[in-house]
Amino acid sequence: MNQVFHRFVEGIVRETDSNQEEREDLYEELLSHLECSFKDYQKQGYSNEEAMRTVMTNFGDERKIGQQLQQAMYPYRREMMLGLSVASLLYAYGVYLSQLLIMGDAHILWLVVAVLSSTALLLLTVRPVSSLNRRLWMNSLLLIHILIFFYGLLLATDVYHPVSIGLTIIASLILLLAIVLVYRTTIYDFSSNRQRSAKDAKRLHFINITTGIFVVFVILFFLWAFLFFSAEMSPAVFIIFIPLVIWIVSYASQMHLLSRQKKKWAYSIAIIQTAIIICLIGLWLLGV
Structure with a gap:
């Protein structure tokens, strides 16, 4: 009996994105x-088999229950993820065709990477894998x-x-939705009453995500400018990724x-950063 209940509950929990x-x-x-x-x-006088069968019947289908819990725990996140992945796919092909038809040249490598990224998000949303750390994979x-x-x-x-x-x-709307989802999955959706220093963790996550997004945007801007004005790739271009490495080390150190x-050391590093x-x-x- 216990094994039946355990399998049933595991099937329900598997449908959620809980940590x-x-x-x-x-x-x-x-x-x-x-x-x-x-x-x-x-x-009430039911035999073991009758009691178990009645409980399971009254509880309902495990997959539907899991999906209902998913929606109750993380309202509209599935719809947001679907919207992001579908809009991203359409945008990727739109940019590629616009470049190809208007300018006569297009970035096929970017199209492939963009389609792979959007498809991965779509698959993670539609067919989640219970064995994965969904928080880590989704945020990554x-x-x-x-x-x-x-x-x-x-x-x-x-x-x-x-x-x-x-x-x-x-593109701006796609980026805004993706950023909102990063904040949501990291700070809001995955809170835990058993986690020590949960409020401090949320504050540090917020600070680091905000600064990290800015660092990444600046790096990409300078990388794009370098590729646009430079005739050939130079090893010196990798210097602009140093701030990103420092940010990753700083973020990991704070969480550790x-x-x-x-806490004081963690906040000190965040403030300095x-x-x-x-x-x-x-x-x-000022330079501009």
Whole structure:
């Protein structure tokens, strides 16, 4: 009997995008509810088989229950992910065809990468794999998607035609939706009451995601400018990726320090990181 309930609950939890801690909480809650209902039916005179069959029938289909829980726990996120992936696919082909038909040349490599990124997001949304760490994979894909489509935004501005305005607006909306989803999946959707320093973790995530997005956009802008004005690729171009490496190390260090309850050190690194970026912005604006 217990094995039947365990398999049933596992099937329900598998349909959600919960992290490990949330899955454990949800698993225990659902299993406890099934076992309590089973005991109630036993007290009413049902045999073990009848009680188990009645409980399972009343509970419903595991896949539908899982999908309902997914929607209740993360409202409209599935629809947002579907909208992002479909819009991204249409935009990728739109930019490619615009470049090909208007300018006579197109970036086939960017098209392939953009289509792969959009398709991966679509598959992760429509056919999620329960064995994966969905939070990690979703956020990683979203960040990669932002990188790819920011470059796609720059490509749209290169199309010397009124259609460029429409493509630029669509690209901006795609980037905005992807950024909103990164914030949501990292800060809002995956909170845990059992996580130590949960509020501090959310604050640090917010600070680092914000600064990281800015760093990535600036790097891509300079990379695009370098490729546009340079006749050939130079190893020196990789110097512009140093700030990104520093940001990754800083972000990881803050999370590590926070996990060891060294909040002051974690916040100190975040403040220094943010101050450096603000100073660089100021210097860049003054230089402009």
